[in-house]
Structures are given as C-alpha cells and as structure tokens.
Amino acid sequence: MFRFIKPVYAHCDLPCGIYETDTVTTAAATCLRMIEKIEQLGDVSGDIEHHNNFVRAVHIKEEHAQKVKEQLCVLWGDYFKPEHLEKFPDLHTTFWNAVKQASKVKQTVSREECESLIEQVAHIADMFVQSKA
C-alpha cells in the first residue's frame, strides 16, 4: 500500500565505521547502580511504591545488561578484525567471557558479578584504545 508515494530516506547508507566504548562502559556502570538501588530498597513486599521502584530497577538492569551484550557483539564482530588477533591473542575468549558475564549480571543481583563485568568491559575498552595506537 502507498507504494506510489515518493519515498523519503531514513537509512543507514553504509556501515559508518564509527565505534566507541563509552556506551558499553556506561551501560555496565548503570547495572551496578541498579544493583545498589535494589539493595537499598530491601524488602519491598509491604510498600507498593517501593515495589514499583524495585521493578523499575530490575528492568533497567536487564535493559542495560542487554545493551552491554549488544555493544560487545558489535565491537567483537564488526570492529575487531582478524589482524587484531596478533596483538590480542585472547580476543575471542575475552569477548566471550564478557558477554557471558553480562548474562550473569542479568541473572543475579550480585555486586561482585557486576564489578567483574565492569572490569572486563574496561579491559575491552583498553584493548580498543590500544588497537588504534
């Protein structure tokens, strides 16, 4: 339907080649902040407002952990190239573990698991900087 109407383009014309690690770093930090909020809320069973905030915090943690996974996969699959393996021989394991760690952050409200994710993401951000050097 409406094929006769002239198109106006809202495209990404080509892979833009612009990559960054700020988004993944911020998303991982957001997960930790949400875990802190969940801890602060404590038992929310008796208070509907607290319960609402608890659900929101869990939802945001889930959303940002997913964002971490997506951003990692873009960096891993699109930015890093086979030639980077020479400089970073454990590149695949590093990304694989970090993506799995993001899943652990979804599954738990563990500060330790989230701090581990932040460390792994920081290591990847460092690899990203080094790869451009």
Add this chain to the structure above:
Amino acid sequence: MLVRRVTGASMEPSLYDGDIVVARKKMPKIGDVVIVKVDGREVVKRIKSHSPTTLFLLGDNSSASTDSRHYGDVPYASLLGVVTFTFKKKWPFLG
C-alpha cells in the same frame, strides 16, 4: 506540501518504515523532523542544532542512521519541508 513514504529505520521510534509523512514549508526549529535533499536524495531527519545558514541533522535511531555526523551540516537551502503530520503504517496500540 510534500507527501512522502518513509523507507528505512533511522528515525525509529518516531517514524517507521512505511509511515507516510506530510511536510510543509515553514520555519524550522530545533527538534523538528524535516525533509532535506542530501546528495540528490530526499532524507528525513531531526534538527539537532542549527546556525544561521545550516542545519545539523540526526536520525532518532542513531546506531542505524547516516546523518550530519557523516555528511556534516546541511545548508538551509536543502530544506524541503518540516514534517507536520504522520500517518502511521501501524498504530502501536493496535498491535
């Protein structure tokens, strides 16, 4: 008045592929969705900022958008219209 059919995902969630937009010639302001001609092609984007003679345009779906981050500021003369009405191909609340 311009009537155009959106193709692509760079303006999601404001505009989806297949939506119909109506644009009019009027003075644009920051935040308006506009139709401009870039490299001979009509594109739909949102005004992020402007100077007296140029517009800086971004797609709402930044990870899937080619916009002023890539082709730079767009001269005012390229502005074809400001989107004033949208016919959604699919209303979200209708599923």
